[in-house]
Amino acid sequence: MGLTVLSVLSLFLLNITLCCGDTQDAELSLKPNVSHLFAGESVTFICDMREGNATDWLYKFNWNDQEMISLTKSSSYSLYLTVELSGNYQCIGRRNGLNDFTKQSNNLTLSISALRPTATITADRTTIPVGGSVTLTCSVQGSAGWTYDWFRQVPDSREVAINTNTLQNFISVSDEGIYRCRGRRGNPVFFTNLSKVYHIQKTFTE
Numbered sequence: 001m002g003l004t005v006l007s008v009l010s011l012f013l014l015n016i017t018l019c020c021g022d023t024q025d026a027e028l029s030l031k032p033n034v035s036h037l038f039a040g041e042s043v044t045f046i047c048d049m050r051e052g053n054a055t056d057w058l059y060k061f062n063w064n065d066q067e068m069i070s071l072t073k074s075s076s077y078s079l080y081l082t083v084e085l086s087g088n089y090q091c092i093g094r095r096n097g098l099n100d101f102t103k104q105s106n107n108l109t110l111s112i113s114a115l116r117p118t119a120t121i122t123a124d125r126t127t128i129p130v131g132g133s134v135t136l137t138c139s140v141q142g143s144a145g146w147t148y149d150w151f152r153q154v155p156d157s158r159e160v161a162i163n164t165n166t167l168q169n170f171i172s173v174s175d176e177g178i179y180r181c182r183g184r185r186g187n188p189v190f191f192t193n194l195s196k197v198y199h200i201q202k203t204f205t206e
Contacts, residue, residue, distance in 0.1 A: 025050055028091045028105035032185050034145040037081055038113050041190040044078045047091035049103055057093040064088055086112045117143065118193040119182045128202040133174040136200075138181035140192055146183035151194070153178035176202040 027048045037043065049057050054075045061069040061077045064087040069077055071094065079085065089108045095101040117140050124135045138148045150163040150171055163171055165184065173179065178199055183192040 026091060026093055026103040026105035028089065028108055030108055030110075032145045034143060034185075035109065036111050036113070036143045038116060038143075038190065039081055039083050040116065041081050041186050042078060042188055043081060043110075043186070044076050045089060045091065045108075047075045047077075047093060047105060049075075049093045051103075052095075056096055058096065060092045060094070062090045062092065065090075081110075081112050083112050083114045086110055116193055117141070117183070119148075119195040121179065121181050121195040121198045123198060123200065126200065128174060128176060128200060130203055133172045134200055135170055135172050136179055136181070136198065137170045138183065138195065139169060140183040146185050146192070149182050149184060149191075151180045151182075153197070173200060176200050 027050060029046045029048070031044045031046060045061060047059050047061070048054075055073070057075070058071040058073060059069070059075055059077075060067060060071055063085065077091075087110065089110065091105045093103045093105075120139050120141065122137045122139075124137075126134075128134050136150070138150070140146050146169070147165045147167055148163075148169050149161060149165065151159050152162045152173075152175070153159045154177070159180070162173075178197045180194050180197050182194045184190065
């Protein structure tokens, strides 16, 4: 008798699992993978059901519990950001052919600033010693995930790029001049404002 009851209970629990799924078993991720963003950036939400193939599911994307996209075959959704789109995001998947089998993802909270950020340039010294160099550092306060562009004003007053899309936020320079930098991230690329200029001079005597 006990074995029969156990078998029935197991089948009942299995039926609940197939019907309703695990409400926190899906994963919503963001590209670029940062939470502090700026108006004018583009992001892509990626929904992973962690079961079967991506094509086995239909996807719904929500913002602040409101439906943005309903039952699409695509597991990703790209969005051009405005300040008003700050808030919580979630995806829900429905298994093809099983209308009652759904999974809900984690929530992602995005903070979107109105003003384009400005890069900041600093240096470990203002003069280049004989035979030496100066290290310049570029930063974007309050956010991450940037790569960096570097510019130098040449003697004829033109500003030229000396390094672009570098992962490191610092460079070593041995030529005097006027330097600036900026950050970039995302696809399509979003640029920060250029930093203020930084004057580097060369020392000609020991």
